[in-house]
Amino acid sequence: MKRAPVLLTLALLLAACTPGTPPTPSAQTVPLGTATTGTASQAFSGTWEVDTASLPAWLTVSPLSGSGPMALKFTADRAQGTPATADQPQLSAAVTVSWKQGGQSGKTTFTVTADQYTLTGRVVDAARIQGSDVGGAKSPSPAGQVPEARGVIVKYRSAAAQAVALGRAVSAASLSTAAQATTRQTVDRLNVPRAARDDLGGRTVHLETDDVAGALAALRADPNVEYAVPNAVLHGQQVSGQALAAPVVPTDQYAGLQWAYRLLGYGAVWRDMEAGGYTRPVTVAVVDTGVRFDHPDLQGALYGPDEGALDVLGFRPATDTHPYDNGDGDGPDTDPTDPNTPTRTGGSHGTHVTGIIAARWGEMPRFPGCEACSTSGVVGAAYKAPVKVLPIRVIDAADNAEVADVVNAVRYAAGLDITLEGKTYHNPHPAQVINLSLGGDVGTDTARPMCEAVADATHAGALVVVAAGNGYGSVPYYPAACEGAVAVGAVTLSGSSAPSHAGYSNSYPQVMLAAPGGVDINRGPTYFNGAKLNGEPYPDQIFSTDWNYAKNQPMYQSYAGTSQAAPQVSALAALLLSKGVTQGRDDTLARLVATATDLGTPGRDEDFGYGLINAAAALGAPAVSDTLGLRVQGSRGRVFQPALDALGRFTAYLPDDTFQVIGGRDRNGNGLVGEANEPRAEKEVTLGPAQPRADLGDLTPTP
Structure with a gap:
């Protein structure tokens, strides 16, 4: 009877020395999502230590070592892992933890992922059309002046009126006889032969005429005309309508x-x-x-x-x-x-x-x-x-x-x-x-x-x-x-x-x-x-x-x-x-x-x-380039350059920060858009857990 307590104590000691289940080589994935921190835990009874060499610059872990259950806190500083191109939707890192338990040792891995914050928008070039009477003016320019043009473009209120203008026969039901007469008289007064009348579709016609001012006046007086505008001549656009200067590139050896x-x-x-x-x-x-x-x-x-x-x-x-x-x-x-x-x-x-x-x-x-x-x-x-x-x-x-x-x-x-x-x-x-x-x-x-x-x-x-x-x-x-x-x-x-x-x-x-x-x-x-x-x-x-x-x-x-x-x-x-x-x-x-x-x-x-x-801006130097682009800079000094597609659209995957997003033109050839004396449009946006996505809409650079 006196030996029972001794046997019970021995049994307890043996139970305490029994090794627990070692961690698996790949313990678990820790998705932070759009949060900045996350935790992971695993039952364990040995000692363990985080391999700091496995940590990327954007991820910190605490504590770095311990005994007993693994309880780790992961903190993401996305700015340290975001590439300049801002084209990586998610950051991922494999964190290695070395462990010892009894006579055993090994390593286990926590895979930590962090979703980037998403910014979208579009850089749209401002329309740069030359001519003051383009776009539906209702009356001729002062003193009958019009921009350089080759004929006129007229849109009729009905397809039947369009057909009459093109010299085609139409039924009385589709357009009254009086209306047909009015349109024919207008076109006849312009002295435009049928060969010089082009169907542009959608009730729109191009009429070739040397008297652009007279044609505009006559057509705008016709009740069957929705609008009439010059067929203005547009030009390839350079800065201020002038050819770009060529930058000086020195030829010295270095x-x-x-x-x-x-x-x-x-x-x-x-x-x-x-x-x-x-x-x-x-x-x-x-x-x-x-x-x-x-x-x-x-x-x-x-x-x-x-x-x-x-x-x-x-x-x-x-x-x-x-x-x-x-x-x-x-x-x-x-x-x-x-x-x-x-x-x-x-x-x-x-x-x-x-x-x-x-x-x-x-x-x-x-x-x-x-x-x-x-x-x-x-x-x-x-x-x-x-x-x-x-x-x-x-x-x-x-x-x-x-x-x-x-x-x-x-x-x-x-x-x-x-x-x-x-x-x-x-x-x-x-x-x-x-x-x-x-x-x-x-x-x-x-x-x-x-x-x-x-x-x-x-x-x-x-x-x-x-x-x-x-x-x-x-x-x-x-x-x-x-x-x-x-x-x-x-x-x-x-x-x-x-x-x-x-x-x-x-x-x-x-x-x-x-x-x-x-x-x-x-x-x-x-x-x-x-x-x-x-x-x-x-x-x-x-x-x-x-x-x-x-x-x-x-x-x-x-x-x-x-x-x-x-x-x-x-x-x-x-x-x-x-x-x-x-x-x-x-x-x-x-x-x-x-x-x-x-x-x-x-x-x-x-x-x-x-x-x-x-x-270049300080000295008022001439423009040597005229390139449209995008600049994204954070308040902490990091800068990014998301790609623009053919339509000027961009999707940027960014860290948490407040950003100045600048769409603009580069006119001094240095690769920076929207500087002093250059067209720019700017918007500010803050991204982070509270606002993981933002759409800026259009950025249209103006002088």
């Missing part, structure tokens, strides 16, 4: 890699430049590492050592209490050459920035001793405009710049005298535009001297353009965040209807404009530009002039960053001044803002500022 110019509409701008008008000299100060004056692709584009170029950096020998070697072995002087040093292997940042603005076009002498060097290279935005770069060296060979040096450089660039080591320097070519592709997270207080220098330069009339920073975050960088500075964020190609925010580009309230900066290839290259270099796809970076310090010879290189975006804005500002579209700092900035292409959240936002600069 120009095909410079996709940023295409995105900004420079093919149209350069065509505009060929017609003249860009006659006012403009100076752009590039405050940077200095420049390689010996780069053949920059010859004629720079102010040299005797023309205002300046190196503001000091020098203290190793024997000094606080030694400092800026790389060139001397102190401030008028030679801002970006120097070589024994350990230097990187390129010349200032040379790269300068080439974006002002690299020369066409053939050039080969660099001595370099048989592999290009004899045409790249092109700069300035082309034929009299825009020159004033190099000011403020970044040393170790890629560092001090606040005090930046202050001196900005003031000097704007034409304000500065004193360096007891010597006063005067700039003979004050810059209308100052480019600073530099900055850092130094805080508001530390940045005060730089912000005061920006204010001084602004007061002197200079537009100070600054890179917003490559910090991958939201911290304001200075001097970009200084009041009066134009902070420039970066975009990169998205493979869709508009570029997207570059992930490295800092986002904060002071960001004012965006420009092409390219993709960070270290976090995954993209190749949407379609070009090739040495037979390989060329990544979406910014290609420009550079210097090979290992070989001490010119080269060309691609970089990405807000450092590359800022000079795009500086170049456009200089061209506005050169053409005379604007006269000074304030109206130049206003023009840049007014013509920018709004991306992301409508209005100014922290990613794009007021939007992507638009060179």
